[in-house]
Amino acid sequence: MSFTSRLRVILRSKSDRALTRLEDPREALDDSYEQQLKMLQQVRHGLAEVATAKKRIELLGQEMGGRYRRLADQAQEAVNQGRDDLARTALERRSLLEGQVAGIREQYLALVQQQSQLQENERRLTERIAVFRTEKETMKATYAASQARVKANEGTAGLGSEITDAGAGLDRARDRVAQMRARAAATDELLSSGALHDVTAAPDSDLERQLSAGATKADVDRQLQAMKDVRTGDGGRGTGSGSDTRAGTDARGGSGSWLSIGEGPTAL
Template sequence: MGILSRTSYVIRSKINALLNRAEDPTETLDYSYEKMRDELQQVKQGIADLTTQKKRLEIQKRRLEENVEKHNEQAREAVRQDREDLARQALEKKKSKMNQIEELEGQIAQLQSTQDDLVEKKNELQSRIEEFRTKKETMKARYEAAEASTRVSEAMSGVGDEMSDTARAIERAEERTDEMEARSAAMDELQDTGAFDDALSDKDSIDRELEAGRSSSEIDSELETLKAEMGKGSAPETDETEADTADVDVEEDLDVETDVNDEEVEAELEELQEEEKSAE
C-alpha cells in the first residue's frame, strides 16, 4: 500500500470514527422515516400525474367517438341526398377517427396497467413505512432506555465524563486545601520560633538574649522601687516617730495636692461655661 493510499485510508477511518461518535441513532431513524415518507409522496404524485394523463386521453377518445358518430350521420345524410362523394369523405374521416380511438385505447390501457402497478407498489411501500415506523419507535424507546441506564450506571460508578471531572475537581481541591493547611502550620511554626524576626532584624541570638536580660532587670528594679514607695519593700527599718512623721508629711502632701487638683478642675469648669455663653 502506497503512502497516498495509506493516508487516504487513515483519513477515512478517522472520519468514520468521528461520524460514529457524532451519530445519534434516534435522529438517524427519524431521518430514514422522513426519507421513506418523501418517497411515498413522490409515488403518490407520480400516480396522480399518470392518472391525469390517462384522463386526458379518455377525454380525447370521447371526443373522437363523438366525431365518429358525427361523420356517420354525415355519410347517411349524403347518401339520402345522393352525394356519394360526400358520403365517402365522411366515411374516410370516420375511419381515421376510429383508428385514433383504437390507438388511444391502447395507450389508455397501458397507462391503466402502469397506474395499477404504481398503486400496488404505493400500498406496499406504505405498509413498509408503517412497519418501519413501529420498529423505529420501538428502537428509539430501547435506545433512550439504554442511554438513561448507562448514564445512571456511570454516575453511580463515577466513570462518566462529568463524574470524572467532578472527582478530579474534588481531588484538586483537597490537594490545595492540604497544601494551604500545611503552609499555614509552617507559618505559625516559624512565627513561634522567631524565624520571621530573624529575617527582618540584623541582631543575632546573643543580642536578643542580652536585650531580654536587660529588660527583665529594668522591670525588677522598677518593681522594687514601687514596693518601696508603697512601704511593702525590703527597705531598712526606721524609728516609729520618723515613720509617723513621714506618714503625716505624705498625708499633708496628698491633701495639698488634692486641693490643688480641685481648684484646677473648678477653674477649667468656669472657663468652659464662659466659652459656652460666649458661643451662644
C-alpha cells in the same frame, strides 16, 4: 470573507453535521424516514401525472367516439337522400377515425397499466413507510431510554464529567489541607527551636522562653535531689513517715489542697 473561506466554513459545518448524524442513530433514522417520504412523494407525483394523461386520452377518445357515431349517422342520412358521394366521404372519414381511435386506445391501455402499477407501488411504499416509522420511533425511544440509563449509571458510579470534576476538586482540597497541616507543624517546630522568629512576640521573648525552660529544669532537679535526701535520711524506716506526710497534706488541704500547688515548697 473570501470565497475560499466561506467554502471552507460550509464544508466544515456539513462535515460536523454528518459526524453528528453518525454519532446519534436517531438522526440517521429521521434522515432515512425523510428520504422514504420523498420517494413516496415522487411516486404520488408520477401517479398524478399518469392519471392526468390517461384522463386526457379518455376525454379525447370520448370525443372521437361521438364523432364516429355522427359520421355513421351522416353516411346513413346521405344514403337516404341518394347522395352516395356524401355517404362515401363520411364512411372514409369514419374509417380514418377508426385508425386514430385504435392508436389512442393502445396508449390509453398502457397508461391504465402504468397507473395500476404505480398505485400498487404507492400502496406498498406507504405500508413500508408506516412500518418503518413505527420501528423508528421504537428504536429512538429505546436509544433515549438507554442513553438516560447510561447517564444515570455513570452518575451513580462517578463516571460523569461533573462527578469526576467534583472528585478531582475533593482530592485537591484534601492535598491542600494535608499540605497546610504539615506546614503548620513544621513552622511550630521551627518557632520552638528558634530557627524562626515570632514577629508578633515581645522583644527578647526568646531569651525569656529559654530562661523559663532552664528554671523549670533546675526546679525539677531540686525536687529530685530533695526526694533522694529524704530517702537517705529515713534510713529504711519504711513508708510510715511518708504516709503521715501525705495524710497531713490531705488533712491540711482537704478537697482544696490543689489551691496550694506552686505557692510554697513542694510537698513530697
